[in-house]
Amino acid sequence: MVKWGCGDNMKIAFIYNPESGSGKITLLLDWINNQFSSYNHELTFFATKKPKDAQLYAAEHKEFDMLLVAGGDGTLNEVVTGIMENEKRPIIGYIPTGTVNDVGHMLGIPTNIKKAVKMMLDKPKIREVDVTKINSHYFVYAAATGKFAKASYDVARKDKKRFGFWAYYKSGSKEIFKDYKIPVKATFDEGVFEGECALILFLNGPRVGGFKLFNMKSKLDDGLIEARFFKREPGVLFRLLGFFFSGGLYSTRKNKTIHSSKYTLEIPKDVEWNTDGELSCKGSVRLEVVPKAIKILTHPTKHKRYFSKQ
Numbered sequence: 001m002v003k004w005g006c007g008d009n010m011k012i013a014f015i016y017n018p019e020s021g022s023g024k025i026t027l028l029l030d031w032i033n034n035q036f037s038s039y040n041h042e043l044t045f046f047a048t049k050k051p052k053d054a055q056l057y058a059a060e061h062k063e064f065d066m067l068l069v070a071g072g073d074g075t076l077n078e079v080v081t082g083i084m085e086n087e088k089r090p091i092i093g094y095i096p097t098g099t100v101n102d103v104g105h106m107l108g109i110p111t112n113i114k115k116a117v118k119m120m121l122d123k124p125k126i127r128e129v130d131v132t133k134i135n136s137h138y139f140v141y142a143a144a145t146g147k148f149a150k151a152s153y154d155v156a157r158k159d160k161k162r163f164g165f166w167a168y169y170k171s172g173s174k175e176i177f178k179d180y181k182i183p184v185k186a187t188f189d190e191g192v193f194e195g196e197c198a199l200i201l202f203l204n205g206p207r208v209g210g211f212k213l214f215n216m217k218s219k220l221d222d223g224l225i226e227a228r229f230f231k232r233e234p235g236v237l238f239r240l241l242g243f244f245f246s247g248g249l250y251s252t253r254k255n256k257t258i259h260s261s262k263y264t265l266e267i268p269k270d271v272e273w274n275t276d277g278e279l280s281c282k283g284s285v286r287l288e289v290v291p292k293a294i295k296i297l298t299h300p301t302k303h304k305r306y307f308s309k310q
Contacts, residue, residue, distance in 0.1 A: 072098020108299025
């Protein structure tokens, strides 16, 4: 029987988005409850009905040993945000039922709901994951502004249900010929970068928007944020497409890569920031890593490439 460091008879809050994944999770609530009950764990159910519900549930219900989360990366972000200001942060178990599920893939968690639950109850690995604070918000794996950054939160729910992952490509296609001019001054651990960018991307792991960026060095627990600044110069669209479809091309004169534990960015006040796939804030920002801020269940072996060697 898995103890997860908390012992048996755990009190678990199950926070789930009933709309995520075409509502498949709602058909398996009894089955999930029975699975956890067979391990002597007690589930209490919290269904989200509107944005920020998951954040509110996680922040207010401090009596639980574990938070079981079912939804997309946005739902997971809300739960993490909800516990970050709490003194006690319970272990998180994640059932990825969203459209892209970047975090779930990095943690090695199956997108099949039953397989994900069985993995958690059959010798999972507990890993500590960094969380980054951006102004008064938090993100687990990515923040971005500029070209294509709106694609994940500008997409209509009906399109996600109809087209799935391809809905994001449909949304992103609106950005192809849009010209972004973002003047930026970025101060980081070892210096300053200034320029005019088409896209600014911060990563806490080498995956975003469904793309595996295997050429980047980001890890989920290294205490650093990897930043990529795409300068607004001729050919930027082809450089962006090349970056994503090649797994994250190396830094060049026109693509600046920086690794730092904190950043301060001075940019225009109307610039929108996407964090973990959702609109979070606008304008100048300060980012700082909270090292190994949360504990989360992962696949015992498939997650390893996304973490520092231990």
